Amino acid sequence: MTLSRPLRAAIVGTGGIAEVCHIPALRAEAHRVELVAAVDVDPRRLADFQARTGVRHGYTTVEEMLARRRPDLVHVCTPPAAHVDAVVASLAAGAWVLVEKPPCRSLAEFDRIEAAERPGGPYASVVYQHRFGSGARHAAELIRRGELGRPLVALCQTTWFRGPEYFDVPWRGRWSTEGGGPTLGHGIHQMDLLLALLGEWTEVSAMAGRLERAVETEDVSVASVRFASGALASVVNSVLSPDEVSRLRIDLTEATVEVTHLYGHRNADWRYTPAPSVVDAARPLAWASPSADVPSSHGAQLTLVLDAMERGERPPVSGDQGRETLELITALYRSALTGAVVRRDQLDPADPFYHRLHGDIPGWAPSGED
Structure with a gap:
């Protein structure tokens, strides 16, 4: 991926893990990636998150966010049951994904994620920061x-x-x-x-x-x-x-x-x-x-994900490594x-x-x- 501009990132799910771990990781890489959107099914929680973090664009569905903002990278921070649909939709839209643990609820769901990846990207990396x-x-x-x-x-x-x-x-x-x-x-x-x-x-x-x-x-x-x-x-x-x-x-x-x-x-x-x-x-x-x-931190892993995006290579703990x-x-x-x-x-x-x-x-x- 040749970078002529900062990558556009979005966060799906605005609970504690998004604000405590993902926001600081993105801010540390602000020279390479800009957080442009957030998604939450609860409009009040979404608005509070935007007010605290300064994220400009808020949406209540992943689909609308993907269509309107076309992010390069999506951080999936929802409860586990909502992971696989958000990850697959993001990959289908051409966005790479960093998905919180557990990546999904079963191997069947993980294989759905792998099937949505494409050679050279996009790929989905699991948050295994340790x-x-x-x-x-x-x-x-x-x-x-x-x-x-x-x-x-x-x-x-x-x-x-x-x-x-x-x-x-x-x-x-x-x-x-x-x-x-x-x-x-x-x-x-x-x-x-x-x-x-x-x-x-x-x-x-x-x-x-x-x-x-x-x-x-x-x-x-x-x-x-x-x-x-x-x-x-x-x-x-x-x-x-x-x-x-x-x-x-x-x-x-x-x-x-x-x-x-x-x-x-x-x-x-x-x-x-x-x-x-x-x-x-x-x-x-x-x-x-x-x-x-x-x-060991989300920031340490995000750096490697962004490096992989720039090279068009599979990031760490994705695919077979993310599945094991x-x-x-x-x-x-x-x-x-x-x-x-x-x-x-x-x-x-x-x-x-x-x-x-x-x-x-x-x-x-x-x-x-x-």
Whole structure:
């Protein structure tokens, strides 16, 4: 895409994530992209958003915005049930897309998104910002080069707290509107970072529970994941944990690498511990933090999306790369709700979990419930 002018961007959905995360990211790239429009089905909420952010043009439908403003880039920040239609309509209109997590409610919906993309663009990139902080990219490169040895075992923890009032919002906690519980809506970030560091997974065994919140979905899940490398990982997702933390730890043959944070990390949040054999041999360590300290953020990812747009290339975490985390989550739900070990090659259109994360199991009740 040859740029003779700043790119035109639009935001669809004017809730908190749009204002807190997407607006600052766009402002940081104001020399390359201009926010020209916002869309929300609620006219009052839309007007308030425009007054606070200075966005000139407001619309209550995606279709009118696309026809009137013809944006180059659309940020989709709606509740999950509205993602796929907004993304597909934007791609059909020739706009690239940055879509909030979860990108959609099922692999079937994700495949609708992929089918709407075209070679050379437009493409849809999923907001998985944690893999784009400098600390994460540094760790991924060290692991890829074998600097830390062979991956053996990992712990992936998203233990957050969301009180009962959080689920008073009508679309939350329901299969039809949110798509899933904390496995899909919260733990997705750390699981994506896990995949960015360890690569392809092969099988999952999981359990889920609805232990405390009055929701249709789970409020906790745990899983064991095997990777193609042979490494094993334990994954925990919760919205019942007063001591909130996001943590990822990977033990390799020559070091442990760990990041502990909550909603975003910087270089200082990463810690490397050499194995005794490395220390005893007085080997030089090539694990120093990168010189730049780029926090994991929407801004870090937006920069890469804009770079890809300028080159006419597929952006990070789109296509197969954007799909892989949703595949892992689908397998986790399938295992938790059926009690079976799930392999990656089982997730095809003949599987009901390909279409809905609860697999159409009537009246699903987690283990331990009547």
